[in-house]
Amino acid sequence: MAAQPVLDEHSMIKVQAPPAALEREPLVGQQHGPGWLSDRIAGVIEGETPAWWKISFAISVTMLTVCFSMILYLMSTGVGIWGLQHPVMWGWAIINFVWWIGIGHAGTLISAILFLLRQRWRTSINRAAEAMTIFAVMCAGVFPLIHIGRIWYGWWLFPVPNSNGIWPQFRSPLMWDVFAVSTYFTVSVLFWYMGLIPDLAVMRDRARTKIRKFSYGLFALGWTGSNRHWSNYEKAYLILAGLSTPLVLSVHSIVSLDFSVSQLPGWHTTIFPPYFVAGAVYSGFGMVLTLLVPLRRMLKLEEIITVRHVELMCKVTLATGSIVGYAYGMEFFIAWYSGNPYERFLFLQNRAADPFILGPLFHVPAAPYWWAFWTMVTCNVVVPQFFWFKKVRTSMLTVFVLSILVNVGMWFERFVIVITSLHREFLPANWGYYGPTWVDILQYLGTFGLFFTFFLLFLRYIPLIAIAEVKGVTPQADPHHPLGGAKVGEGH
């Protein structure tokens, strides 16, 4: 040091390292500093394309082709190729829509709500989770668009003047949904892109080839890391987090209103909005774990996405899964307590009565979809309870398997809500049994192609961890920490 800095009065703050017992497990392993973080995270993109990436990409693109082929088949033929039949006119398309959009919710929860709650661990996972959100909402958006049957009239959903002189009808929750989902997608992209700007600048400044320098530089918008810019940037980030929080809560609430505003037993429930939001966050965290648990290993990011991060995500899954379990119980209680015979019939005889215990116990025939109902309960109520155990939370293989079960369960939840409520009308003459066709199944699998094609491209070209944000939570970034240059006992 050339000269010892002279401190003025007001900046004399005593610096002391916290006692060892109070030290938390660090967010970045091995006390790695900012330089190491840049190298490690950017290295994922700069290194050679790994073989597993190429193979996965080939599979994803194949599935994407399937997705588009099925859409083409649907457009050329009509919705009759799906399993839809009276009385079930909302089938897999709506199930998949709600499922995908629910998955998206974890990204916004991590980026916005955990930011407002000052959960600093979110920085290691928010970028990938936000990307997941955007791609999941894209997959979700496919379904309402194609299930209208005549896709070329899709623009009638938006308040655009047309030659008939008719406007959309805004008392319909389906119309609210158009606004909720499109706003959700747009704001998620804005938030994600704003978080990316400093990292694109990192990539620009590290670029060795002209084309990289140009393309990263173009999207970095000339970011220099000026503190006058950071000041506005952080304020804008805070505001976006503040706006995204009510947004994410409203989106799945409005999705749930698609059901609960109707008069149908099983749908007409006031608990739906909070119950859908909790379920969405639950499934979203399931998906984040499914994606990140293998990725942290394959991309050697275990020191940035640490076991502590995985554990914390498991705990959020446990919490939201338990809320979902509570909501199931409450739905049943209200169905019984309301004394409404239709509600009681639906919950017992359309959903829960299995042929072994509940059916014989209540002297009712087995519900046609009892297997779907009990798959849902197993995966959504029982599975998350395993996360009470530290052994489970720290075993990556177990977490991975359970995280997949979470999303199996959440898919079945939407199946139970949509199908079991519809398949038996008030008149027994109108009862039916719904099953998907091969087109339904391939269409659903096809959206995985859409999701993974985009997600793999994201992994390859965009830093999958927010570099600048992770740097900011290291002790090296803290001017009051010895590692950040503060002198112990001396001040500032």
Add this chain to the structure above:
Amino acid sequence: MPASYAIMAEFETPAATLRAAEKVRDAGFRQWDVFTPFPIHGMDSAMGIKNSKVGWFSFIGGCTGYATGMLMIWFMNAVDYRIVIGGKPMFSPFAAFPPSYELTILFGAFGALLGMLFLNRLPRLHHPLLKNRRFALATHDRFFVVIETTDPIYSEQETRQLLETLGSRHIEMVEE
């Protein structure tokens, strides 16, 4: 020799940068800035920067969004093409609330992002500092205090001396 844009001093820790920024602020410089790979806590007050005005852009955006939603729905469903739904009033702020709420957030978010870019005068595709090789470390792990030569109290010798006493180990001039 090309004209100089600024004098640039490199620092290695956030603490040193923070101390340096306080001194530069107290010396009375106006056209100067600190460049860091991540925002440093406390740097705004160390530099004497006032609270950001981004909030106003977002607020105006949000109000515009809410008004747009309400007016749009009122005009469409109650004026231009009247539809009776379930015998309810042509327009009710309650049914119009969800889309208007979403538009509040949408416009507010655009206000925040575009306001941030506007206040930062971005996008800017050229900047003298971005031509400097050493400066590329500003997004990596180094911290820079940059004082522009157009600052009223800038003087080639004294400013360099000040930065040296603040503990910078690498000082250089940045070309225009």
